[in-house]
Amino acid sequence: MNNLRDLPSMELLLQNATLLIERFGRPLTLDSLRLTLDETRARFKTDPETILPSIDNILDQAESHLSTWTSPTLLPVINATGVILHTNLGRAPLSSATIQAMNDVASNYSNLEYDLSKGKRGSRLIHAESILQKLTGAEAALVVNNNASALLLVLSALANKKRVIIARSQLVEIGGGFRVPDVMKQSGAKLVEVGTTNKVRVSDYKDALGAKTGLVMRAHRSNFKIVGFTEEPKLKDIVDVAHDADVIVVDDLGSGALLDTANYGFAHEPTVQESLAAGADLVCFSGDKLLGGPQAGIIIGKKVLIDRIKKHPLARAVRADKTCLAGVTATLVHYLKDEAEREIPIVRMMSITLDQIKVRAEAWREEVGYGEVVFSESTVGGGSLPEESIPTFVLALEVKSPDKFLERLRKANPPVIARTENDKVLFDPRTVLDEIMLINVLKKVLAEYL
Structure with a gap:
């Protein structure tokens, strides 16, 4: 008749678990053996006729637990x-140069916040800024950890307790159930919807402009279309009306194209350069979509506004880390050198x-x-x-x-x-x-x- 007392002792199991201890460490191996014995005892209580496992069987089951515990859940596919x-598969795979740049700063110390020329503390906010200025013609730039953070930071810094005018047709929901109205509410901005779902006119913006208007925002509908009986003003027309009222315009592009997608057989996706040329004061976009880099949120535009954003307390909470900054910079270099088609996957x-x-x-x-x-x-x-x-x-x-x-x-x-x-x-x-x-x-x- 089976008896739980016949189970091998923990000391005996550990003596036979040398290979497991070498691979996984003694504390974790001990946990796995304890769990395996507990499972065996539980099965025995349910069915006393259960055949007790041998030492090898126990070690095999413990190894199975150890493998499960130590295996990553995030895998390449x-x-x-x-x-x-x-999106479900991680969006943009990175170029070899981008991966190398991220690995270099991850495996070494770096001048993340150190001024090499002056020999004293510097700012992480300067990294990637000059290359973004060169590529887009923007006065200033800031990289944060994703585009939702970029938008939240802009609204918090420039429109807290102020009115933000946006077309009703642009109150989008992005992946994961995150909605533009919710982001705006979190920032403390007051949402002012204009137009209808299918029709928005310049006059709608003009009529809504008034006291305590923090900014006018355009959110590009990058993940859906409105077709049929529709009307929507061009960004430049929105900018002209807003600037006449001394109100700034923020263009949330989302996808962040730097190249014309029409060249590859797709419809034209508005580019970052086009938004700036239309007069947008700030443009926000993602680093890991059409740009083809690591996850990041990028804000470019007027220096006076970027400087205010950089000083906001939330800027530290959403700041990019050293690997992100290195990766974004390396990706942007491909565009600067006109080699994006060859190097960016x-x-x-x-x-x-x-x-x-x-x-x-x-x-x-x-x-x-x-x-x-x-x-x-x-x-x-x-x-x-x-x-x-x-x-x-x-x-x-x-x-x-x-x-x-x-x-x-x-x-x-x-x-x-x-x-x-x-x-x-x-x-x-x-x-x-x-x-x-x-x-x-x-x-x-x-x-x-x-």
Whole structure:
């Protein structure tokens, strides 16, 4: 008859757990052994006929716990969906130079807040500013940790307890349920809606301008469209009306394009340079969307306003860290050197030709020995260029159960994220960075599945 007293002692288990202790440390190994013994005792109480595990069985179960505890939840995956800026998959992959720049400052001390020429304390706020000035023509710039922070900081610094005028059609909700009205409320600004959902005129802005107006804000609808019976004034017309009333204009672009997306077959996405040329006093945009860099919020515009923003207490709470500043700078250098199409992954994905994609898809078909190459569409995603797509070719696999096949792909090492269409699993070369790894995973999963 089984007896819990027959379980090996903790001392005996530790004597046999030398390899586990070397890999995971003694305290964590001890925790895993205790948990394994507790689980065994619980099973025994439920079923006294349970066969007690051997020392090897206990060590195997403890190792399983240790592996689970020490394995990261954030993993690299292969994006074969054809969605270039896939928010759920981390948006923009970084260029080699950007990764190197971030690694250099992360693995060493840096002059983050040290003035090398003067030999005394400096400011982290200067990093990336000069290159943003050069690229955009802005008087000043500030980098924070994301674009929602940028907007919150601008509103808090310039419009607390003041009126902020915005078109009703621009009260957008971004990913995760965050809404522009909620951000404005958090800043202490008073929201003043103008126009209707589908029709906004310059006269609506003009009529709303009055005492205690802190600023006029435009929020670019980067993740949806309003079509049909619509009307909306150009940014320059809004700027002219606001400036006539001595009110500043903030343009929240969101996606932050520095290049004309129309050059790559998409609709034109308003660029940062265009907003400044239209007279916007401040422009806010993301670093990890169409810019193709690390997560960041970037504010550019009039120096007098940027200086006020830099001094606001919230600026410290949302400031960018050294790796972010290094990464943003390295990404911007690609634009400055006119090498973005070659070096920045998402720009390269947008600019690759249809013929090049077809060649890659056919090579996959040849290597895998299964499926067919068919015409399809890629999208930008990431809250940029809504409903816009460009032609692509994909490797299409017809399998018995697409959902189960996708599940196996997700459980692979590395996980592969694909998409389905017409009961076929599709793999788009446009967004795949490591083709060899993808082919190896496909071969293995197909061998097990077919």
